[in-house]
Amino acid sequence: MTTTFLGDTVVIERAGESTTIPLRVIRAVRAAEGRSRTVEITLADDAVHSVEANNATAATAFVAAVAAVLPARPDGRGSALVRTEPSAAGPPLFASRRNLVLFVTAVLGYLAYVTYLGVAHGAPAVIGAVIGLLPLGLAALAAVQTVTRLYDKTVLRRRGVIVLARSTGRLGKRSVYAFTDAGGNAHQYRSGLHADTLEIAYDPANPKRMASMTPLVLEVPRVIVLVLFTALFGAVGVGAVFGSVLP
Incomplete structure (x- = not known):
């Protein structure tokens, strides 16, 4: 399980699902009594979401980051605004190769341009393009x-x-x-x-x-x-x- 604070939402990733909690519905966030690694997120409707940090230091840092920006008057709809859905699949294969495709395209375009210079303008133009x-x-x-x-x-x-x-x-x-x-x-x-x-x-x-x-x-x-x-x-x-x- 991982928990991420994204500025206006808290996202809890568990096996197979993702829970998104808008910051505006959180009433309080604190470390659980007697469990320094556990963080309790209390919503405006008194619902509580418990998450485990990697260690006590991480829990303290997370609590401090979220508590510093909590709204003075949380949205009373609470859990009604919390979304739980299956975890999104990884990015498409093409997306992970996009930079490589752009790089290869640029290199091929440059080589074609240099070839054109060599044919149309001679060696001095090619040397200038390389330098x-x-x-x-x-x-x-x-x-x-x-x-x-x-x-x-x-x-x-x-x-x-x-x-x-x-x-x-x-x-x-x-x-x-x-x-x-x-x-x-x-x-x-x-x-x-x-x-x-x-x-x-x-x-x-x-x-x-x-x-x-x-x-x-x-x-x-x-x-x-x-x-x-x-x-x-x-x-x-x-x-x-x-x-x-x-x-």
């Missing part, structure tokens, strides 16, 4: 990192589980912060900020996806540098790869 892949790839990587970082910080700020991570020392010029998620798993986060503690927001469905709760304005210098980097290397890469066919 230009490096700056073009670096520009794409910088763009993806920038968008991903800003997206994570924005979305996790609103929907993630916020924990207080504690510094465990430094690794080079960056501080290492440690915290335990609601499932009792330990995680580390590295930051250029040097403090005893740091608020971290993580995705309860994928705790490896995390971001610090520092103000977004602190990201402005980094974004400016990455945008300039992307523009410069992107221009060089596009010119080298596509210069032969551009007007």
Whole structure:
């Protein structure tokens, strides 16, 4: 059995079934008396759902995360809004291969393009297309990192589980912060900020996806540098790869 807090719902996965409890119908959540690993979720209609955490630390973290956002006046419909249904099947086979298909398609398209350059424009155009892949790839990587970082910080700020991570020392010029998620798993986060503690927001469905709760304005210098980097290397890469066919 696994229990996941998704920001506005608590999802309990048992063998063959999934129970979804909206946050708005939960009246209280607490550790069961005498059973440190057991968490009791009490609904507005007094129905109780008991779940087992991996350990006492995980139970405490889960209780703290859910209790911090409970509504002042829970929805009196309680159990009427709880859904229990068979566990969904795994993703389709094609979905697990989608990235591979896209990658292979891109490679085949590039090889076809290089072949065309060789036939229509000669060896110099092919050499330019090959050399230009490096700056073009670096520009794409910088763009993806920038968008991903800003997206994570924005979305996790609103929907993630916020924990207080504690510094465990430094690794080079960056501080290492440690915290335990609601499932009792330990995680580390590295930051250029040097403090005893740091608020971290993580995705309860994928705790490896995390971001610090520092103000977004602190990201402005980094974004400016990455945008300039992307523009410069992107221009060089596009010119080298596509210069032969551009007007």
